Amino acid sequence: MLKENMTQKMLRNVAIIAHVDHGKTTLVDQLLKQSGSFGAHQQVVERVMDRNDLERERGITILAKCTAVDWRGIRINIVDTPGHADFGGEVERILNMVDGVVVLVDAAEGVLPQTKFVVGKALARGLRPIVVVNKIDRADARADEVHTEVFDLFAALGADNEQLDFPMLYASGRQGWASPTLDGSRESLAPLFDLIVSHVPPPVLPEDAPFAMVATILESDNFLGRVLTGRVERGRATVNMPVRVISLDGHAVETGRLTKLLAFRGLERVPVEEVSAGDIIAVAGLKEATVPDTIGAMDITVPLPATPIDPPTLAMTFRINDGPLAGRAGTKVTSRQIRDRLLREAEGNVAIKVADASETDAFEVSGRGELQLGVLIEQMRREGFELTIGRPRVLTRENHETAQREEPMEEVLVDVDEPYAGVVVEKMSGRKGELRDIRPSGGGKQRLTFHIPSRGLIGYHGEFLTDTRGSGLMNRHFIGYGPWRGTLVGRRNGALISNSDGESVQYALFALQDRGTMFVGPGEKVYVGMIIGEHSRENDLDVNPIKEKKLTNIRAAGKDEALLLVPPRRLSLEQAIAYIEDDELVEVTPSAIRLRKRHLDPHARKRADRASDAA
Numbered sequence: 320m321l322k323e324n325m326t327q328k329m330l331r332n333v334a335i336i337a338h339v340d341h342g343k344t345t346l347v348d349q350l351l352k353q354s355g356s357f358g359a360h361q362q363v364v365e366r367v368m369d370r371n372d373l374e375r376e377r378g379i380t381i382l383a384k385c386t387a388v389d390w391r392g393i394r395i396n397i398v399d400t401p402g403h404a405d406f407g408g409e410v411e412r413i414l415n416m417v418d419g420v421v422v423l424v425d426a427a428e429g430v431l432p433q434t435k436f437v438v439g440k441a442l443a444r445g446l447r448p449i450v451v452v453n454k455i456d457r458a459d460a461r462a463d464e465v466h467t468e469v470f471d472l473f474a475a476l477g478a479d480n481e482q483l484d485f486p487m488l489y490a491s492g493r494q495g496w497a498s499p500t501l502d503g504s505r506e507s508l509a510p511l512f513d514l515i516v517s518h519v520p521p522p523v524l525p526e527d528a529p530f531a532m533v534a535t536i537l538e539s540d541n542f543l544g545r546v547l548t549g550r551v552e553r554g555r556a557t558v559n560m561p562v563r564v565i566s567l568d569g570h571a572v573e574t575g576r577l578t579k580l581l582a583f584r585g586l587e588r589v590p591v592e593e594v595s596a597g598d599i600i601a602v603a604g605l606k607e608a609t610v611p612d613t614i615g616a617m618d619i620t621v622p623l624p625a626t627p628i629d630p631p632t633l634a635m636t637f638r639i640n641d642g643p644l645a646g647r648a649g650t651k652v653t654s655r656q657i658r659d660r661l662l663r664e665a666e667g668n669v670a671i672k673v674a675d676a677s678e679t680d681a682f683e684v685s686g687r688g689e690l691q692l693g694v695l696i697e698q699m700r701r702e703g704f705e706l707t708i709g710r711p712r713v714l715t716r717e718n719h720e721t722a723q724r725e726e727p728m729e730e731v732l733v734d735v736d737e738p739y740a741g742v743v744v745e746k747m748s749g750r751k752g753e754l755r756d757i758r759p760s761g762g763g764k765q766r767l768t769f770h771i772p773s774r775g776l777i778g779y780h781g782e783f784l785t786d787t788r789g790s791g792l793m794n795r796h797f798i799g800y801g802p803w804r805g806t807l808v809g810r811r812n813g814a815l816i817s818n819s820d821g822e823s824v825q826y827a828l829f830a831l832q833d834r835g836t837m838f839v840g841p842g843e844k845v846y847v848g849m850i851i852g853e854h855s856r857e858n859d860l861d862v863n864p865i866k867e868k869k870l871t872n873i874r875a876a877g878k879d880e881a882l883l884l885v886p887p888r889r890l891s892l893e894q895a896i897a898y899i900e901d902d903e904l905v906e907v908t909p910s911a912i913r914l915r916k917r918h919l920d921p922h923a924r925k926r927a928d929r930a931s932d933a934a
Contacts, residue, residue, distance in 0.1 A: 327596065330522060330597050331418070332417040332550065333398070333417055333419045333515055334398040334414060334417045334421070335400065336421070346451075347397060349508055350388055350397065350512075351386065351586070353495065386583055387583040387585065388585065390512045390515075396598070412535050412536075412610065412626045414444055415444070416549055417446075418520050418522055419446060419447065422434070422438055422449065423492075426454045426462050430468045431732055434472070435796075442473065449486055450485050451497065456491045456494060497510045524553055524596035526553070526555060527554070528554045529616035532550060533614075534611060534612050535549040536548040536549070536610070537669055547601065548599065551595060552623055554615075554616065555596070556600075557580070560576065561576055562617065564605060564607065564614050564615075565620070567611055567625055573608065577602050580593070580601075582601075611628065628670065631687060632686075632713060632727040633688055633713055633714065634713075636681050637682045640908065641707070642846065643820060647908075649703050654680040657704065658673075670691065672686075687797070689896070697892055699907075700907050705909075708904060709901075710896075710899050713773050723803070728798055729773050729795045729797055729798060731747070731769040731793060732795075733747075733766070734764055736763060739786060742786045743767060750771060752770070753769060753771065754767060755768045774807060779897075780793065780893075812835070812853050812857065813854040814860075815851050815859075815862050816851070816861050818863055818921070819847065819865045821865040822845070823865060826866065826882060827864050832885055837888070845865065847921075848921075849913060849914070892912055
């Protein structure tokens with residue numbers, strides 16, 4: 320056990336914030352290496368802070384993580400934050416436990432929506448950011464323009480004179496250097512370390528008051544149980560100290576003991592005997608405490624101020640897999656197993672809510688966006704679960720002052736080649752988007768700014784990439800609620816639905832190619848009610864994908880024609896979820912993603928259609 324007796328003067332708490340894929344986690348890799356947190360011969364994977372398999376595959380940070388480095392006798396607690404808009408609420412809470420922020424901006428892409436969102440929160444808290452223009456080694460870097468963009472952003476967000484006088488470094492996180500000038504020495508990240516020490520103030524918090532901290536990050540550990548991370552706002556805490564937990568609205572949650580106190584040392588969480596005001600720590604031993612509860616001494620009666628959890632904006636129905644192929648690939652198929660897993664996720668991820676759905680063996684899961692829920696489904700799939708997922712739907716609310724129905728709204732920034740700007744504006748307008756700004760962004764590109772309902776973006780990203788020939792960039796973030804914009808046009812094409820059980824046959828698929836785009840290839844399991852393709856017309860069509868060629872004993876004069884099949888269109892999990900309509904489901908198993916109708920029997924589908932038309 321270590322004894323924690325470091326004074327606040329020798330401590331710095333800083334968060335690294337940026338838009339997704341601007342290089343936060345790569346920069347933290349280099350900070351850890353150059354501070355001596357790794358041994359000289361230690362083999363460390365790239366983006367070491369992204370420990371989750373999905374984080375590595377997608378190249379994004381999903382979960383906020385803490386680390387600590389020592390630089391010339393100063394301990395720097397660093398928080399690596401998510402950059403995607405779906406996890407913006409977590410970033411906002413993290414800002415409450417740091418005294419400074421490093422704002423990372425891509426030297427080519429410049430200021431993007433999530434940068435704007437998080438910087439606005441940091442400025443509102445009175446933090447004085449350090450700006451790092453990263454990826455300066457890119458061929459299309461435009462450092463001076465990005466500097467001007469950052470200054471304009473700070474001014475537009477109401478920064479005061481001290482905040483506008485921000486220090487700036489040019490850097491390459493991958494190459495591991497930072498410099499105060501473009502033509503300066505490019506040797507190491509020492510200028511960034513020194514700037515953090517000199518520019519970020521040490522925490523000034525009372526050490527002689529009763530212990531209190533706000534839970535900012537919640538995670539589940541197989542050995543320790545619930546682990547809550549936050550900054551000690553006042554006082555001292557020791558191992559096995561009795562504590563009281565108070566919710567944000569002032570209600571007592573539980574009492575317990577701090578069975579473990581953990582401080583951050585490099586990538587490790589090290590047990591300590593005592594912690595004091597200013598340090599970022601993790602505690603274990605509490606069963607009910609969650610984000611953003613106050614954990615404090617027994618005589619604490621009033622919670623500390625904290626950022627409430629953002630309300631969910633999107634919901635999906637998670638059901639058991641009741642199709643004909645259920646149970647063939649997964650090991651966890653019952654509603655009880657699905658329920659337990661979802662409740663466990665909700666316990667560790669405060670942005671996700673779980674409730675029983677109106678139908679049997681189904682659960683309503685709500686969160687901040689498609690990515691967040693898609694990540695959960697992919698994790699469950701890899702753990703051996705089988706389930707079916709309904710179409711995403713936005714969660715509306717009623718404005719009690721105006722008696723209006725309101726829906727979640729998002730700001731979308733699109734960078735696109737000029738020839739494709741027109742089609743993007745047309746498609747966004749059809750989805751109830753409102754063009755707010757259009758300006759050139761250099762290199763023959765235009766930057767378009769839209770305000771659009773969240774539901775208007777469901778399923779659009781794939782279409783956007785097709786329309787822009789893969790060259791467009793679309794970034795979005797939640798900006799609040801606005802009046803309901805009316806009905807949106809759904810999918811224009813119907814589905815090709817299997818009317819037979821068995822294995823798809825090349826001969827049958829070849830004959831069906833003229834009817835539309837196929838989602839399956841030959842030799843794949845199909846069943847009645849399964850969607851095997853997209854119809855070229857607006858209506859659904861029942862087809863037979865297992866029909867074989869009739870054989871006769873009469874020899875043909877010529878050879879049989881070669882049956883050339885167009886490769887099937889394979890939908891990813893996110894594409895499949897965005898593709899389905901209200902009467903369709905996505906069947907998710909460890910080995911396959913299939914589309915199906917909610918009612919597999921064609922007669923049941925017709926009855927359901929008549930009932931919905933009557934309603």
